[in-house]
Amino acid sequence: MGTRGARSARRQVRQRIDPVRSLLIATAALCAAGSLVWTFLTGFAEPRIALAFGILIALGELARIALPGQREVSPIASASALGYTFLLTVGADPVAQGAAQVIAVTAVGLALGELPHVAVGRIPRWGDLARRLLVIGLVALAFRPLASVLGSPEPHWWLALTAMASIVMLSWLADSVIAAVLRAERLRTRFPVAFRDEVRAQFPISVATGASGILIALASSVMGLAALLVFTAPLIVTQVAFRRFAEIRLTYLQTVRALSRVTEVGGYVETGHSRRVSRLAHAVGCELGMRESELLELEYAALMHDIGQLSLRDPIPSGATVLAPPREQRRIAELGSAVIRETGVLDNVAEIVRRQCEPSAGEGETGPPPLASRIIKVANAFDDLVGESTDRDRIEAVLQRLRMDTDREYDPDVVAAVARVLDRPRSRW
Amino acid sequence: MRALPVAARLYVGLIGLAAALVLTLGSYDGIDPVTLVLLVVLFIVAESITTVVDNGNTGISPSAAIALAAVVLTGPVGAAVVGFGSCLAVRRQTLVKRLFNGAQLGLTGFVTGWVFLMLGGKQGVPGPEDFPWIVIPFSGALLVHTFVNIALVAGLMWCLGVVRWQRPRRVRWRPLATLELSSVGYSVLGLCVAAIWGAVGAFAVPLVLLPLFIARWAFDQYISEQRAHDSTLATLCQAVETKDYYTRGHCMRVSKASAMIAQELGMHAERVQTIRYAGMLHDVGKLGVPTKVLQKSGKLTEEEYAAIQLHPMRGYEIVREIGFLDEALAGIMHHHERMDGRGYPMGLAGEEIPEFARIISVADAFDCMTSTRSYRKARSTEEAFAELRRCAGPQFDPVMVDALISAVSRDGWEAPDIVELPDGDMAEVSQQDHDDPSVPLRVAGEGE
Numbered sequence: 001m002g003t004r005g006a007r008s009a010r011r012q013v014r015q016r017i018d019p020v021r022s023l024l025i026a027t028a029a030l031c032a033a034g035s036l037v038w039t040f041l042t043g044f045a046e047p048r049i050a051l052a053f054g055i056l057i058a059l060g061e062l063a064r065i066a067l068p069g070q071r072e073v074s075p076i077a078s079a080s081a082l083g084y085t086f087l088l089t090v091g092a093d094p095v096a097q098g099a100a101q102v103i104a105v106t107a108v109g110l111a112l113g114e115l116p117h118v119a120v121g122r123i124p125r126w127g128d129l130a131r132r133l134l135v136i137g138l139v140a141l142a143f144r145p146l147a148s149v150l151g152s153p154e155p156h157w158w159l160a161l162t163a164m165a166s167i168v169m170l171s172w173l174a175d176s177v178i179a180a181v182l183r184a185e186r187l188r189t190r191f192p193v194a195f196r197d198e199v200r201a202q203f204p205i206s207v208a209t210g211a212s213g214i215l216i217a218l219a220s221s222v223m224g225l226a227a228l229l230v231f232t233a234p235l236i237v238t239q240v241a242f243r244r245f246a247e248i249r250l251t252y253l254q255t256v257r258a259l260s261r262v263t264e265v266g267g268y269v270e271t272g273h274s275r276r277v278s279r280l281a282h283a284v285g286c287e288l289g290m291r292e293s294e295l296l297e298l299e300y301a302a303l304m305h306d307i308g309q310l311s312l313r314d315p316i317p318s319g320a321t322v323l324a325p326p327r328e329q330r331r332i333a334e335l336g337s338a339v340i341r342e343t344g345v346l347d348n349v350a351e352i353v354r355r356q357c358e359p360s361a362g363e364g365e366t367g368p369p370p371l372a373s374r375i376i377k378v379a380n381a382f383d384d385l386v387g388e389s390t391d392r393d394r395i396e397a398v399l400q401r402l403r404m405d406t407d408r409e410y411d412p413d414v415v416a417a418v419a420r421v422l423d424r425p426r427s428r429w
Numbered sequence: 430m431r432a433l434p435v436a437a438r439l440y441v442g443l444i445g446l447a448a449a450l451v452l453t454l455g456s457y458d459g460i461d462p463v464t465l466v467l468l469v470v471l472f473i474v475a476e477s478i479t480t481v482v483d484n485g486n487t488g489i490s491p492s493a494a495i496a497l498a499a500v501v502l503t504g505p506v507g508a509a510v511v512g513f514g515s516c517l518a519v520r521r522q523t524l525v526k527r528l529f530n531g532a533q534l535g536l537t538g539f540v541t542g543w544v545f546l547m548l549g550g551k552q553g554v555p556g557p558e559d560f561p562w563i564v565i566p567f568s569g570a571l572l573v574h575t576f577v578n579i580a581l582v583a584g585l586m587w588c589l590g591v592v593r594w595q596r597p598r599r600v601r602w603r604p605l606a607t608l609e610l611s612s613v614g615y616s617v618l619g620l621c622v623a624a625i626w627g628a629v630g631a632f633a634v635p636l637v638l639l640p641l642f643i644a645r646w647a648f649d650q651y652i653s654e655q656r657a658h659d660s661t662l663a664t665l666c667q668a669v670e671t672k673d674y675y676t677r678g679h680c681m682r683v684s685k686a687s688a689m690i691a692q693e694l695g696m697h698a699e700r701v702q703t704i705r706y707a708g709m710l711h712d713v714g715k716l717g718v719p720t721k722v723l724q725k726s727g728k729l730t731e732e733e734y735a736a737i738q739l740h741p742m743r744g745y746e747i748v749r750e751i752g753f754l755d756e757a758l759a760g761i762m763h764h765h766e767r768m769d770g771r772g773y774p775m776g777l778a779g780e781e782i783p784e785f786a787r788i789i790s791v792a793d794a795f796d797c798m799t800s801t802r803s804y805r806k807a808r809s810t811e812e813a814f815a816e817l818r819r820c821a822g823p824q825f826d827p828v829m830v831d832a833l834i835s836a837v838s839r840d841g842w843e844a845p846d847i848v849e850l851p852d853g854d855m856a857e858v859s860q861q862d863h864d865d866p867s868v869p870l871r872v873a874g875e876g877e
Binding site: 067077092155157158161204207208211214215218221225226230231234236237240241242245247249251252254255258262266267307310311340342343344345346370397 | 617621
């Protein structure tokens with residue numbers, strides 16, 4: 001028994017290793033090691049400047065933040081690494097660090113900045129860390145060969161600016177591609193969807209970092225290394241703003257999650273029902289390629305889908321709405337939707353909740369309900385019938401029952417997606 | 430603007446005359462005309478953007494950066510021209526206002542540029558040899574820019590009789606300081622703009638301001654998300670209360686009263702916000718108490734009383750996963766403790782009871798007494814005060830009671846409307862209230 005448990009645990013761990021992510025991390029590690037060795041062999045150009053940038057990169061990495069959607073970024077580290085890459089002159093003296101040295105300095109800076117985090121047990125998201133290094137590596141490989149042409153004898157500023165701006169744009173796209181690969185693999189969603197999400201999510205922070213990197217490089221030629229400090233200041237403001245936004249987003253989700261439990265405490269639904277429905281709905285939403293913003297609405301709606309029961313005089317038996325008469329179901333949905341609409345900010349969520357019990361083709365002339373409503377309908381029915389049980393036979397029987405109803409009640413695509421999601425080990429939802 | 434006081438007319442005329450003198454008599458030697466034109470255009474654009482974006486005191490002033498850059502790049506007269514250019518900004522303003530604004534900014538620019546040169550600054554694009562010592566004249570210029578600007582505007586306000594000289598204590602310094610600080614921050618960037626002007630020209634301005642605009646955008650997102658969160662929280666809390674017609678709005682009012690006490694005690698704004706949340710959520714666990722117990726009219730059995738006593742813990746269990754609440758959690762869990770240690774759920778006494786809990790407990794009782802219940806009419810605030818004073822000591826913390834009384838006496842209190850019960854049996858009402866200190870719950874077999 002013990003060995004079997006251990007083996008299955010080990011298998012789970014092994015299954016949780018994403019191949020693409022591992023490959024990315026290995027590439028980044030290889031890149032870092034290679035450039036370090038190369039730099040040691042060929043010699044180090046301008047160690048004082050490298051030290052200044054390395055320190056700023058380390059400090060920036062120390063202050064890394066997590067944006068909504070589990071995106072780890074460190075704008076200050078990225079901006080100073082970009083600045084170091086784009087550097088043409090400091091004061092009046094030209095600089096001559098190669099791409100390998102840029103990667104080496106960035107890698108060492110990132111590693112030093114991560115050390116304190118690791119020491120207190122805040123393990124970084126290795127995939128994101130590798131992404132940060134790889135993007136800088138790509139930018140360095142693209143720009144450093146140009147640097148000697150652009151920088152001597154006198155810097156051609158306009159040409160350089162154009163090159164920097166276009167490389168920053170390209171790096172934003174490259175960054176989004178890598179992030180999307182990681183996201184698609186983690187959430188089991190489609191790559192184009194993940195790419196669009198990432199492009200959108202990375203845009204503001206990429207612009208801020210890119211502009212700051214260019215500024216640091218340009219201003220260093222006039223102000224010397226003081227430019228590093230001066231142009232980090234606006235970036236700190238930006239970072240604070242993003243951090244606050246990420247915090248309130250998290251708080252919002254926590255609040256809705258917590259308050260979705262009042263129906264359980266009130267004895268209206270079984271313990272953990274809302275949470276399980278939202279988890280399953282989220283996984284199905286990923287499987288069906290929903291966008292990030294839609295996923296968030298789906299999650300809110302799934303958490304609050306039973307909130308209408310609060311207005312009932314007496315709880316319905318065991319809270320399973322799937323067993324309640326259709327009229328009652330409709331009323332619960334309407335009442336819940338009215339509550340949510342009251343907030344004034346969750347109109348889409350209210351609409352999803354309102355139409356959660358309609359048949360998959362819709363009723364009347366309104367057309368089919370939104371995909372999110374259809375997903376919640378299936379997830380809710382599934383959880384009402386299965387509950388906390390993890391018994392394969394029971395799950396299969398319930399799935400069969402749902403499939404029988406796909407001609408009218410349930411959306412066949414959604415039921416198929418539920419089956420696919422349930423086929424995976426639980427940790428992979 | 431029709432009836433401008435004589436003093437204000439004189440003042441505006443004087444400023445306008447001074448600006449005109451500077452612009453006409455000043456020497457334009459050594460000013461690069463292209464740079465000057467670009468700066469004027471940028472300044473006009475920045476001023477227009479500020480007007481479009483600004484909806485109150487957002488503290489966004491990109492034009493300050495350009496004004497200071499103009500001081501460095503084009504000297505006093507150039508800065509005056511750039512400042513005067515703001516007359517042309519796109520905004521709804523009468524001609525007089527426009528002229529005054531332009532003249533005022535022009536004059537400020539001139540004085541600032543003059544101070545910059547006096548302190549040893551050099552007109553024109555700074556080179557590597559100027560750093561870092563250029564910082565000294567620039568800082569001087571920055572201070573002068575801020576103060577001359579404030580002084581000129583304050584002068585007009587004084588002439589108009591809008592503001593009078595107040596004792597410093599009465600002025601609300603905080604928002605003013607924030608606004609000025611952010612403006613100073615933008616001004617500092619003026620030096621950065623000037624520094625890279627030599628390399629990329631006018632493109633320096635958008636490049637420098639880009640990160641700040643993104644920061645601004647992120648802050649706006651944060652604010653709107655915060656609003657969304659607060660309104661969702663309030664709505665869900667009210668949804669929990671819909672069961673009982675009489676207690677509707679209770680959580681909002683407790684939240685408000687708790688915040689009033691906290692403010693009266695001089696708490697930091699962040700803690701006041703947290704207690705607002707705590708007040709909102711304090712009775713969330715009541716849903717775990719069976720409705721028939723809440724609405725029972727007679728004496729409660731030991732078991733029923735135990736069920737009621739459980740509700741703070743239930744509430745705590747529901748909200749403990751909300752990360753930001755921290756201190757609020759203790760407030761929710763202990764809001765029915767008594768100072769003499771006879772409360773529930775833990776029987777804490779005196780200072781052992783968390784501060785938030787002591788606040789919420791007073792606010793809770795106060796709102797309960799000033800609202801109508803099925804078994805009695807609402808009381809006046811004075812009667813409620815008397816009752817609170819009577820219970821201060823054994824039940825309530827006298828400090829909190831005093832704070833509530835002085836806050837309510839000063840700012841007033843909006844008691845809930847008289848509840849009109851709807852017809853039919855849909856109306857669910859409770860026959861006693863666990864929050865009511867004047868009518869304690871009657872439990873069977875308890876010291877009669």
